[in-house]
Amino acid sequence: MAPRANWKGFLRLSLVTCPVALYPATSDTEKVSFNQINRKTGHRIKYAKVDADTGEEVASEDIIKGYKVDTDTYVEVTKDELDELALESTHTIEIDEFVPKADIDSRYLIRPYYLVPDGKVGHDAFAVIRETVRSMDKVAIGRLVLTNREHIVALEPLGKGLMGTLLRYPYEVRNEKEYFDDIQDVKVTKDMLDLARHIVEKKSASFEPEKFEDHYETALIDLINKKRAGIRPTAKAAPKTGGNVINLMDALKRSLANERQAPPPAAKVRGKKAKKRIEGQREMLLPISGKRAAKEEAKAPAAKKPVRNSSRTRKVG
Numbered sequence: 001m002a003p004r005a006n007w008k009g010f011l012r013l014s015l016v017t018c019p020v021a022l023y024p025a026t027s028d029t030e031k032v033s034f035n036q037i038n039r040k041t042g043h044r045i046k047y048a049k050v051d052a053d054t055g056e057e058v059a060s061e062d063i064i065k066g067y068k069v070d071t072d073t074y075v076e077v078t079k080d081e082l083d084e085l086a087l088e089s090t091h092t093i094e095i096d097e098f099v100p101k102a103d104i105d106s107r108y109l110i111r112p113y114y115l116v117p118d119g120k121v122g123h124d125a126f127a128v129i130r131e132t133v134r135s136m137d138k139v140a141i142g143r144l145v146l147t148n149r150e151h152i153v154a155l156e157p158l159g160k161g162l163m164g165t166l167l168r169y170p171y172e173v174r175n176e177k178e179y180f181d182d183i184q185d186v187k188v189t190k191d192m193l194d195l196a197r198h199i200v201e202k203k204s205a206s207f208e209p210e211k212f213e214d215h216y217e218t219a220l221i222d223l224i225n226k227k228r229a230g231i232r233p234t235a236k237a238a239p240k241t242g243g244n245v246i247n248l249m250d251a252l253k254r255s256l257a258n259e260r261q262a263p264p265p266a267a268k269v270r271g272k273k274a275k276k277r278i279e280g281q282r283e284m285l286l287p288i289s290g291k292r293a294a295k296e297e298a299k300a301p302a303a304k305k306p307v308r309n310s311s312r313t314r315k316v317g
Helices: 079-083 123-136 190-203 215-228 248-261 265-269 291-299
Strands: 007-013 016-024 065-070 073-077 092-099 109-117 139-146 149-158 161-167
Touching: 007 123, 007 139, 016 123, 092 123, 092 149, 109 123, 109 149, 123 139, 123 149, 123 161, 139 161, 190 248
Parallel strands: 007 092
Antiparallel strands: 007 016, 016 109, 065 073, 092 139, 109 161, 139 149, 149 161
């Protein structure tokens, strides 16, 4: 199934304009998720929108937006009034300026999107904008409206397309001084720094995201597979803690000794590449049945025990 665009409109650089579509670059749909279930019936829980005072359910057409200014006092804002704001960025990403990528503080980054030409027309204009940004080795800054909110977006070339990263406004970023003021000024000796650098050198490697595994997700999948197979999970012993560090220099020396005995990072993952997944492939979770369905299932042939997939991209199957 083709991905669905989150937004469609136009990308404009001065008088150069082209139709574009915006797609999310990341997804959480592959993660295990849970529904809330009624323990007594096994049925899924649903939520109703009710009046806080009367307790009566309110129809969707009777629900409006309101800004709270005082106890039980709200300023009503209608959809038509919001539409009347008529922000130009509702349908157009206007490139306002170009800045060095290093100037963008990582705290301002929210989430990435893919920007591509929409339809068969506009590919030439899109390529001109993309290659101009690439040749200048800078990031284009524009404005974009998503979910009724205007966002700043940073655009940079990525292969044949553009990656757009939503940015936070200054009022959304907290001042670090409020948190760092109480950190004590400690003088670090050269010997300690040298030992720490040796540890870093032993652990240095290229960033390869495919070698990282979501251990909690893997544990969730194993737990659900075991419960489906009728295997009672065993409780794990509490992890041992290293205790308090009495002597920092001694701890650094022991850490370095341990790292020298361990294989280099590249050797740890050699031959353990993740199994390549077919695009769109996903093994689905079986539904949790209620009591009535459970009785019917009991009469049916036993379900096949799920195959345990060693790949980090496995799903409950």
